Amino acid sequence: MTPITEVEGRRLSLSNLHKVLHPATGTTKGELLHYYATVSATILPHLRDRPVSFLRYPDGPDGQLFFTKNPPPGTPAWVKTTPVPRSEDPRARQVMIQDLPSLMWAANLVVEFHTPQWRAEAPAVADRLVLDLDPGPPATVVECSRVALWLRERLAADGLESFAKTSGSKGLHLLVPLEPTPSEQVSAYAKQLAVQAEADHPSLVLHRMNRALRTGKVFVDFSQNAAAKTTATPYTLRARERPAVSAPVTWDEVSACRAPTELVLLMDDIAPRLERYGDLLAPLLDPDRAGALP
Template sequence: MVEVEGRRLKLTNLEKVLYPADGFTKAHVIDYYRQVAPYLLAHLAERPVTLKRFPDGVDAPSFFEKNASRQAPEWLRTMTLPTPGSSKGAETLDFAMLDDLPGLVWAANLAALELHVPQWTVGPRGGVRDPDLLVFDLDPGPDTTVVDCCRAAELIRSLVEADGLTAFPKTSGSKGLQLYVPVRVGNPERTSAYARAIAQRLAAEDPSRYVAVMAKARRSGRVFVDWSQNNPAKTTIAPYSLRAREHPTVSTPVTWREVERCRHPSDLTFTAPDVLARLDKHGDLLADLHKQPGRLPR
């Protein structure tokens, strides 16, 4: 039993190795989330969290958990939200709202390595707000890497800047790159339509390098410009979340200079210790993400 900011928590199996290649244990995971909390919590705030749990480590079966565990402590804040199209047929689910360090430590103790959030927030009474973010998920197909994703990101940056918008890059923590574009919209469908148009434009102008459809048969040698995560029912890996890869890599905010200079996948691969060192040096590169949201063109 431990006490975290006045909340009592039972931590279990701290010695269990969750990343065998590095000997990275559950204790290491909890400690990483403890240290990154001042930055991560700002990006989880007011967003219902979908946990991806790996109870026996990254090499073993995993599962998504939207409904807050029945074992959740009574102090954990949850929101009952509609879940249209739920694979389990549920009309609503109780999502965890990880808005403090105890909640984050609770999730880490469940081996929830990955924290996924939507592009919208909820109000204090559970009202779902319109999206405040637009996201492009740049996914390298076979024979491509994050280096190719960087070239796509530079093109997208130019296109959205021409529309008066600002793009913020971060790694996916897996193989690709993601761009956040802060927006203010009055219709939740607008972000998806805009992102789709940008993705289709890239694919039309350079079909040998970019594709805007999910069909895997068409992705070899190309970057898939995935606009579909702007669907209000979908989520994206949160900034500073771990990923369940061979090593404890993290979805890491990066500078545009780093994107422009990327020539090898290792240039944009960051593990938990790397990210903590980067935060000491740079602070949160997404700190200004929501300061000046743009309006989508009509």
């Protein structure tokens, strides 16, 4: 029997709570739901007012994974959606996770949360810039950290403050709060940064996704600034063998990174870190802190 739970007045059926989703740690779906309930006050502001795409992994990372932008079948009427027209479907809509019941409903589907760099009220007008640092083996997060520190200085030279988070996989994401700027302009600027990073560090950085050249280098992926692209939302769990989270790290931690096993944050690490640091990405949510884009 599926237990029915009431969350802030909404009735939810939460299923398969004992199912193991992360085999390396034995993490169950019930523990995943508990994680999202525990961090809800922190993740919700990063989700709110943005159309959400889901990477679903209902049978864990070794099962079938599927990416969906459309509201899943059976989406409750009380879950908000927003129009996100696409060339192939001008009437398309996407879910918005605005409150705790919506978060727990989505978490019960077993999803990664992915969001664009813009809010629903201003499509294709970015309020943040993102750079995804993706290491090509044998490069690791150690090399990503070196590149992140260079990019941090480069952005600071343009008056922009940057924040780092783990990707939840092998790399790092750099996030920069912006005054609202058309996505095309942000993409062009992000590409300039990636090209310049490669010019300054040709043996370490790539700005183009060229698999033949990836070995031992860090690909600075600027493409997620395009209006149609999304990035793993801060604090989302990822579909990995262990319950890794895409979560913020301090610049001191990035500077001190010397081993590939560092800068890995798992589900159980997040609550103690929030107690210690608060939300290190809170400045992304404060429009008064944002700099103007050069």
